[in-house]
Amino acid sequence: MTVAVVVFPGSNCEHDVVHALRLLGGEAELAWHRDTDLSGADAVVLPGGFAHGDALRTGAIARFSPVMESVRTMAEAGAPVLGICNGFQILCEAGLLPGALIANRDLAFICRMVDVEVTDMDTVLTAAATVGQRLRIPLNSYEGNWVDPDGGSRVVVQYVDDPNGSQGRAAAVANTTGNVVGIMPHPERATEDLLGSVDGRVLLEGFLASASRSIHV
Amino acid sequence: MNVTVTIRRRAVIADPHGATVARALADLGHSGVRSLRIDRTIHLDVDGDDPDTVREQVAAMCEQLLANPVLEDYEITVHS
Numbered sequence: 001m002t003v004a005v006v007v008f009p010g011s012n013c014e015h016d017v018v019h020a021l022r023l024l025g026g027e028a029e030l031a032w033h034r035d036t037d038l039s040g041a042d043a044v045v046l047p048g049g050f051a052h053g054d055a056l057r058t059g060a061i062a063r064f065s066p067v068m069e070s071v072r073t074m075a076e077a078g079a080p081v082l083g084i085c086n087g088f089q090i091l092c093e094a095g096l097l098p099g100a101l102i103a104n105r106d107l108a109f110i111c112r113m114v115d116v117e118v119t120d121m122d123t124v125l126t127a128a129a130t131v132g133q134r135l136r137i138p139l140n141s142y143e144g145n146w147v148d149p150d151g152g153s154r155v156v157v158q159y160v161d162d163p164n165g166s167q168g169r170a171a172a173v174a175n176t177t178g179n180v181v182g183i184m185p186h187p188e189r190a191t192e193d194l195l196g197s198v199d200g201r202v203l204l205e206g207f208l209a210s211a212s213r214s215i216h217v
Numbered sequence: 218m219n220v221t222v223t224i225r226r227r228a229v230i231a232d233p234h235g236a237t238v239a240r241a242l243a244d245l246g247h248s249g250v251r252s253l254r255i256d257r258t259i260h261l262d263v264d265g266d267d268p269d270t271v272r273e274q275v276a277a278m279c280e281q282l283l284a285n286p287v288l289e290d291y292e293i294t295v296h297s
Contacts, residue, residue, distance in 0.1 A: 100287040
């Protein structure tokens with residue numbers, strides 16, 4: 001079981017994600033955004049950062065990176081696909097997740113621990129958690145305000161408070177089949193006591209378990 | 218040909234930048250501002266001399282990259 005962690009020009013959380021996944025017993029390797037073949041991987045993570053400097057809109061240019069065709073193929077085949085922070089924005093721009101992310105309601109760059117609650121455990125990210133489980137995970141974003149004009153999408157993790165105006169207090173959103181998930185806070189930064197919280201573990205453990213059940217595509 | 222594209226966020230979608238500027242205007246004593254929205258304007262210089270063809274090209278650019286169909290509408294002006 002291997003998780004590909006995609007590096008775009010401007011990504012900056014890829015090593016954190018690889019470190020956290022390995023810490024939890026997973027196999028994780030970096031992939032470059034120009035790679036066209038992720039068929040050796042069972043799952044893929046798009047990490048946080050500022051791909052292409054957030055030019056035009058967050059994720060607007062990254063969605064056209066060559067690797068995204070392979071990401072789309074995996075998503076459509078049911079493989080686990082996770083976008084964290086900027087990765088969430090890229091998955092929305094690519095149309096693999098519903099809605100879009102705009103500037104935080106109060107235009108603050110929010111960089112602090114937030115409390116979130118799992119509301120749906122039928123996804124590759126929340127599979128090891130329970131509904132109602134509260135987690136403390138760091139949020140680190142300016143454009144974390146999720147909007148979904150059509151409504152009816154799956155919010156799978158909610159903020160307990162409302163830090164940024166996100167519709168439905170959405171901290172994480174899934175596609176209809178639950179194999180593609182975007183989360184705005186960073187579970188990989190809440191995996192060791194030294195970091196002040198280990199609450200991100202249950203999410204990444206669920207993701208790794210989902211990846212180990214995934215077939216090669 | 219010179220082309221101007223105005224990217225406009227739909228009215229139902231919040232505009233946190235516009236709302237902040239509106240509050241600043243009110244703080245400065247400019248009362249009576251009922252609404253303030255900030256659009257994005259993109260200026261292009263595109264090869265070609267047929268306005269319809271150029272407009273079609275730029276529309277394709279808007280559909281693919283320049284506008285996000287979830288959030289935004291676009292308006293194209295081709296300058297002669």
